[in-house]
Amino acid sequence: EPEVTQTPSHQVTQMGQEVILRCVPISNHLYFYWYRQILGQKVEFLVSFYNNEISEKSEIFDDQFSVERPDGSNFTLKIRSTKLEDSAMYFCAVKGGTDTQYFGPGTRLTVL
Amino acid sequence: GENVEQHPSTLSVQEGDSAVIKCTYSDSASNYFPWYKQELGKRPQLIIDIRSNVGEKKDQRIAVTLNKTAKHFSLHITETQPEDSAVYFCAATSASGGSYIPTFGRGTSLIVHP
Numbered sequence: 410e411p412e413v414t415q416t417p418s419h420q421v422t423q424m425g426q427e428v429i430l431r432c433v434p435i436s437n438h439l440y441f442y443w444y445r446q447i448l449g450q451k452v453e454f455l456v457s458f459y460n461n462e463i464s465e466k467s468e469i470f471d472d473q474f475s476v477e478r479p480d481g482s483n484f485t486l487k488i489r490s491t492k493l494e495d496s497a498m499y500f501c502a503v504k505g506g507t508d509t510q511y512f513g514p515g516t517r518l519t520v521l
Numbered sequence: 522g523e524n525v526e527q528h529p530s531t532l533s534v535q536e537g538d539s540a541v542i543k544c545t546y547s548d549s550a551s552n553y554f555p556w557y558k559q560e561l562g563k564r565p566q567l568i569i570d571i572r573s574n575v576g577e578k579k580d581q582r583i584a585v586t587l588n589k590t591a592k593h594f595s596l597h598i599t600e601t602q603p604e605d606s607a608v609y610f611c612a613a614t615s616a617s618g619g620s621y622i623p624t625f626g627r628g629t630s631l632i633v634h635p
Contacts, residue, residue, distance in 0.1 A: 440621065452557075452565060452610060452625045465622060500564060508553040508614055508621045512564040 413513035415501050421519045425490050430516045432484040432501030440504035441484045443476065444512070445469065447497045455499075458484065491520045523548040525613050527626025535634050540601050542629045544611035545593040551613040554594050555623060556585060559608045568609075569596070601633045 416431045432441065443455040456466040458476055475487045488495055501513040524547040534540050546554075552573040557565035571578045571585045571594065578585050582601075587594040598605055608630050612623035 442622070451627045454622050454624075457622060504621055507570075509555060509567055509570060510621070510623060511567070512557075514564050 413501055413503055413511060415499075415513040415516050417516060418514065419517045419519070421521065422491055424493060424520055428488050428491055428518060430486045430488075430499050430501075430518070432486075432513055433482060434484070434501075434503050438503040440464075441476075441478075442502040442504075442510060443486045444500045444502060445497045446500065446515075452500070455486070488518075491518075493520050496520045523551060523613055523615060523624040525611060525624050525626040527611050527629060529629060530627065531630045531632070533632045533634065534601050536601060536603060538601055540598045540605070540631055540633075542596045542609055542611070542631070543593060544595070544613075544626050545591075546613040546624075547592065548613065548615055549589075549592065550615040553614040553621075553623075554585070554587060555612050555614070556596050557610045557612065557625075559610065559628075561607075565610060598631075601631075603633050603635050606631055606633045 414433045420428055422428050441458040444452050445455055446452045454467050456470045456476055457464045473489050478484050496519050498515045498517050500515045502510040505511055525544055527544045532540055555570040556568050558568045559565045569580050569583050569585050571587050573589055576587055582599045584597040608628045610628045611626040614623040
């Protein structure tokens with residue numbers, strides 16, 4: 410199973426502030442994904458990233474969100490101006506050898 | 522787009538009993554169906570998966586069945602143990618257009634009483 414780490418594990422921020430969530434896959438991967446899980450709800454797709462560009466995004470992924478691989482290793486999700494409803498667990502995932510997606514440990518974002 | 526329905530939302534069983542979780546999907550192009558187990562505060566972890574060219578797959582106490590015609594698939598856990606207690610998510614994935622984005626069900630909270 411591919412290893413994926415995420416930092417920070419918990420981020421507390423004030424409404425309107427920018428946050429950057431980081432994902433570091435241990436081995437080389439081409440496909441990256443961000444998902445969101447509001448407490449007690451299902452996992453929701455945000456965006457997929459392939460070959461250093463967005464390949465697909467959901468309705469949730471509006472102009473407040475952006476992704477990039479700034480140094481070819483880290484994969485980041487930026488929320489420009491956080492809202493209360495952005496409070497959730499954010500999971501990074503990578504695609505394995507088959508169609509399976511493997512999730513990182515997640516970042517709990519709390520917007521106050 | 523794909524729509525995945527999952528039932529029940531909560532399932533309570535006694536240790537040693539079997540548990541069955543059912544999912545339906547809407548997109549006939551979906552061809553890969555993973556099941557994830559999520560313990561409280563942790564990441565979803567793949568426990569078993571099945572492809573559309575297979576009707577059943579088993580791994581020790583866990584099995585998954587797929588009925589492509591009816592567009593439903595099920596997770597079966599036999600001889601349940603307290604450590605099986607978790608939220609289980611089904612998902613359906615279509616590789617159409619090169620996308621491998623799974624659509625998740627709403628989850629089933631399985632509680633196994635010792």
